[in-house]
Each structure stands twice: as C-alpha cells, then as structure tokens.
Amino acid sequence: AQRVTQPEKLLSVFKGAPVELKCNYSYSGSPELFWYVQYSRQRLQLLLRHISRESIKGFTADLNKGETSFHLKKPFAQEEDSAMYYCALSGPSGSARQLTFGSGTQLTVLP
Amino acid sequence: NAGVTQTPKFQVLKTGQSMTLQCAQDMNHEYMSWYRQDPGMGLRLIHYSVGAGITDQGEVPNGYNVSRSTTEDFPLRLLSAAPSQTSVYFCASRTGAEAFFGQGTRLTVV
Numbered sequence: 647a648q649r650v651t652q653p654e655k656l657l658s659v660f661k662g663a664p665v666e667l668k669c670n671y672s673y674s675g676s677p678e679l680f681w682y683v684q685y686s687r688q689r690l691q692l693l694l695r696h697i698s699r700e701s702i703k704g705f706t707a708d709l710n711k712g713e714t715s716f717h718l719k720k721p722f723a724q725e726e727d728s729a730m731y732y733c734a735l736s737g738p739s740g741s742a743r744q745l746t747f748g749s750g751t752q753l754t755v756l757p
Numbered sequence: 758n759a760g761v762t763q764t765p766k767f768q769v770l771k772t773g774q775s776m777t778l779q780c781a782q783d784m785n786h787e788y789m790s791w792y793r794q795d796p797g798m799g800l801r802l803i804h805y806s807v808g809a810g811i812t813d814q815g816e817v818p819n820g821y822n823v824s825r826s827t828t829e830d831f832p833l834r835l836l837s838a839a840p841s842q843t844s845v846y847f848c849a850s851r852t853g854a855e856a857f858f859g860q861g862t863r864l865t866v867v
Contacts, residue, residue: 680854690847743851744815747800750800
C-alpha cells in the first residue's frame, strides 16, 4: 500500500527565515512525488514534482530514496507562502495512478 | 478553458437524504477522481475512474456511488447521507503527472 506522512500539522516561521516541510512516503517501487498547495479560498494546485527538478516560487524538493523522503524547502519564506501544503505520491507512468495525499501542513509565515 | 467544474459549492442535507455532486472537466482527461478533505486527515480518495465506463473504489468508498458514462462527467452520489459525511469534497482530473482540482463542495449533513 502507498502511504504519505506529513508529521507537522502546523508550522509557523518568520518572514525571511528558512522553511522546511517534511514528507515521508511508503511505496514498493519507484513512485512519483509531488507537492500541492492550497492558498486561502483557492483551488488545490500543483506546486512542483520531483521528476522535473525545478524550483517554483523559490521552493525546491529533493527525492531521497534512501530515507524515503521528499521534503519541501525554501531558504527565505515570504508572507504570501502562507497556505496548506500537501505532499502526494503516485505510481510511475503505466501503473495504477492513484494519487495519495498526506494529511497536510498548514504553513503560516509571520511578519 | 473552464478546467474542472463542481456543483454545488455548498449544500446542507438532512440525515437520510440523497444527493449528487456534479463534476465536469473539459480537458479530455481520462483519469478522474473524488476526494474528501477532513481536518487533520488530508485528502482521502473516495472513488476514481480511468476512463468512460470504468470506475473503482478508493480508500473510503462506503456510502458513495459513482458512474462515468462520458469522459467529461463524473458525478458522486450520496445514497443516504450521514453526519459522518460532512466534509469538503473535491473532484480532480488528471493527465500524466498533474492533477487539476475543482473548487470544492462544502457539504453539511445535519
């Protein structure tokens, strides 16, 4: 069974401070990992995915297969980063493509 | 391009009533799914479909039915509403890696 764990329900940091949102997963095989974000009163939307190795809005995430982790990081948090963040996992292309979400982390960036 | 459209946005039901949450997408995606979002539990998969005529159960399917007669539409039916079904419901469609979500339906069962 595939599982995603986000250990922090709430996370508060000050503007300009580094932020790291933790994500661990369980999957027998090579999954695809994603971070989705939900800003207040907006739809859930894709932030980034591990296969593209990109930086979006200053956020990066590295897949660590040894530690089965996919932590989201940003060196200098901004107030507009305040949102709910979900880590998600799916099987690789061609396999069952159910997207499994973690329980989410509510990030608050304080002024 | 409308993307994924869910109706209604808000609904209050009495225990035992039935209703259908509508979901439509105009992106010609084969894969569609329904989630419920509850505090502290994230998004849990209710049902999903990999194409017209094909549906399957997710993590929490009890009390819900789905059908997929067309590529565009994927309605979710509550057969006999219970207070435990009070939640925010999200429909999503997906191609490849990225999932696109509707704006959600906030359902309260009293």
